[in-house]
Each structure stands twice: as structure tokens, then as C-alpha cells.
Amino acid sequence: MNWINTVVRPKIRSFLSKREMPENLWIKCPETGEMVFHRDLEANHWVVPNSGFHMRMPAKKRLEMFFDGGDYQRVETPQVAADPLRFRDTKKYVDRLKEYRTRTGEDDAVYVARGLVNGAACTAAVQDFDFMGGSLGMAAGEAILAGMQTAVTHQTPFVLFVASGGARMQEGILSLMQMPRTTVGVQMLREARLPYIVVLTNPTTGGVSASYAMLGDVHIAEPGAVIGFAGRRVIEQTIREKLPDDFQSAEYLLAHGMVDMVVRRHDLKATISRLVDVLMKRPVELPALEAPVEEAATG
Template identity: 75%
Template structure:
């Protein structure tokens, strides 16, 4: 074998071969079809720049954006029985749980943490839709209750970032029992005089909407989020009428009194901080004024401004 076979031909072959390009470098906007470079999307908190479409983000990433400097302490939650009903459909429930844990690096669909937001101590829980559709089971219910108990112990506001398809069918009645249990925990916050703010993200549906997600002191929602109990098609088939445009979207619910504010993801942290300071009756720092402008006549101050 000579140098042509050993060196030249392999180099020519590698030059002509099609190079593998990672599929996730460019992400398509579901609303407009626009292709966005993933680094640009990440830098913009996973909001598509032109269409303002809010992409789904993981629970831990949401908390990193929420807490100061992205630092928070995870709150340990009680252990529960893994598969109380020995449920099996096309696959065993324990296998589905194992896959979801490996995919998300979470114990269950709800992650609870505490930290500071603009200097104010807060406790927050976030549902990760990537974990079995953010479904509410025994472990998720225990996590929410433990988070609310921690808020009462530390006398902090409790923030709930909801994203769920509803109760977890694999746990049957045990899943549905988390609805009244979390409702009792919300009342515990009320009795302690602590703010409970719910942020409704896309989607928030089913039993979650019928319980703690609609029991907040203030309800915020991200733009375009799907919020409701039953699906639109089910409702249309039941009432035999065509539903209005944008039905069950956050803007529609705000206009009809179900949601207090629709808040952009970039403004969510500041909005929650301001609400908590108001509800906790804390003084918020006022902007620093330029004293030199105050000493000048009005005409000169306006000109210099």
C-alpha cells in the first residue's frame, strides 16, 4: 500500500462524506414556523423573539430564571409507595416512572425549592410537563403540601408554577385524593396570612385546574397558555356549540375574570416580587433621584433631562 491509499484517499472520502448536523441546533416556532437558533432562544428565556411564543421549559430551568443568581435550595419531599395499584396498560407503571425519572432527572413531576427573589425569601414549586405530562400523583401531592408547610414554617410567600395534564390515571382514586389534600394545604397558607401566587403555564388542565391552581390569591399566566378543565373538543361535543376564538387561552380567561394578569416571561420575576412585597406589606425601594436636577429651575431640568 502506498501513500495515495493510506493518506490521500481517506482524506478525499472524509471530505465528500455528508457531515452529521445535530437536529436541535435550530428550533421551529410552533406558531409561525420560524426557525430560531437554539442559543438565541435560550438567551431569550425560551421565548421566540419575533412571534413572542413562549416555549415550554424544564422545572429546574424555570426556577433558575426565577431565583436570584439562579441559586436555590431543594426541599426534600416525603417518599411514597411507587406503584400502589400495580397498574399496567401497554406498559407497567413502574417502567413509565423509571423512564420519566431518567429523562428529566426528577423524582416526580413537582420540584420544590426555596431561595431569594430580589432579596425576598420565597418558597416555590414547579410542575415539569416533561415528567408524564406534569400529572398529579401521590408524590406530586406530597411535594406541594411539603412546600406549603415549608412556606408556613419560614413565613415566606408560596409561588406555584402550574403545568399539568391533570390527575395521574395510573394511581386512580389515590391521585384524585391529592385535590382535597392540596386544598387543605392552601387553607393553611391563608390561615398563616401568607401570599399564595399561582403562575399558569402552558398547559394547565384537568384536576390541577380544579384544585390548587385556581385557589391562589393572585393568578398570573404566561401569554398563550392553555388553561381549562376539559378539552375544547369535549366541551363542543357536550354543548353542541362552536366555542369562541381563543377559548381557554390565558388572554381569553383574563378578559373574562378567571386570570388576573397575563405576564411575559421576562417580567414574571419582577411582577411576583412586586406583588409579594405589596401583600407582605414590605416597603419597596424607590428609584434614586438626581438631586442636582431638583436644585435647578424647571426649564433647565427639563432641558438637561
């Protein structure tokens, strides 16, 4: 065989051919337009290093960040009917569910887990915005209730990381029923005298913000998170007034008493741990003080 055709030419073609680059290799900061290397962004907990802008964080990565050593145990959640109303818009609801389940590898939008946070047992739930916008349906409602019941059973605090566009329209009234059901779960935590801490991430809107997302003992928001019920445009058209530029932002809600604190993602774990220690009246170990050195007696 001709070595020019079999060896030289393929090497030249591979050298000159355009290499395919991963789509998410570089990510643009929405605030400053800065291009950030994906690996650097992930290492910084999806916070843009220079601007401090908090990008949306994958739900499973948030659990890894929250629990000690990224080690946690998933809590099994009840199964529900897949398509109780046989709903169809541009496609069948069951087909839409299959698409998102394939994409995320999960059955629905809420994950519940147990583990240790700074050495103390804790139960946490995360809403995954990548699964149909973190919408609240029957499966999500059951998962949140399962997390609250697990916290009561094991006498642990319950921490909920919220990210949702609201109720899931494909389930109609059955979706809206999850609002009072989860409210009953919150009352169950209070009767057990267990802390319920809500972390509001971007975005937290719709029926979720009108129910369990605003019923915590302490409300923590991530910087820049959009939090509200109706959208900005809907409100402006209703009241026929121009809203402030920072309306519905975490900082705006903090200034008007709607959230208790705005905390950077890097500080969330330590902040939640301190709050839980106070709310559960755990003894705090103080560092041992060195014995004072006696001064030599002077004549």
C-alpha cells in the same frame, strides 16, 4: 504503508461524509412557522424573538430564571409507594416511571426549591410537563404540600409554576385525593397569612385546574397558555356548539375574569416580586430626592 490509503482517502471521506446535526438545533415556531436557532431561543427564555410565542420552558431552567443568580436550594420531598395499584396499560406503571426518571433525572413531576427573589426569601415549586405530562400523583401532591409547609416554616411566600395535563390515571383514586390534600395546604398558607401566587403556563388542565391551580391569591398566566378543565373537543361535543377560536387561552380567561393578569415571561420575576412586597406589606425604599437649589434673590 501507502500514505494515499492511510492519509489522503480518510480525509476525503470525512470531507464528503454527511455531518450529523443535532435534532433540536433549529426549532419551528408553532405560530408563524419561523425557524429559530435553539441557542437563541434558550437565551431568550424560550420565547420566539419575532413572534413572542412562549414555548414550553424546562422546569429546572425556570427555577434558574426565577431565583437570583440562578442560585437556589432544593427542598427534599417525601417518598411514596411507586405503584400502589400495580397498574398496567400498554406497559407496567413501574416501567413507565423508570423511563421518565431516566429521561429527566428526577423522581417525579414537581420540583420544590428555596432561594432569593430580588433579595427576598421565597419558596417556589415547578411542575415538569416532560415528566408524564406534569400529571398529579401522590409524589407530586406530597411535593406541593412539602413546598407549602416549607413556606410556612420559613415564613416566605409560595409561588407555584403550573404545567399539567391533570391527574395521573395510573394511581386512580389516590391521585384524585391529592386535590383536597393540596387544598388543605393552600388553607395552611392563608392561616399563616402568606402569599400564594400561581403562574399558569401552557398547558394547565384537568384536575390540577380544578384544585390548587385556581386557589391562589393572585393568578398570573403566560401569553397564549391553554387553561381549562375539559378539552375543547369534549366541551363542543357536550354542548353541541362551536366555541370561540381563543377559547381557554390566557387572554380569553383574562377578558372573562378567570385570571388576574397575563405577563410576559421576561417580566414574571419583577411582577411577582412587586406583588409579594405589597401582599407582605414590606417597606418600599424610595429613591432619595435631591435638595432643591435655592434661587438667588433678585433685587
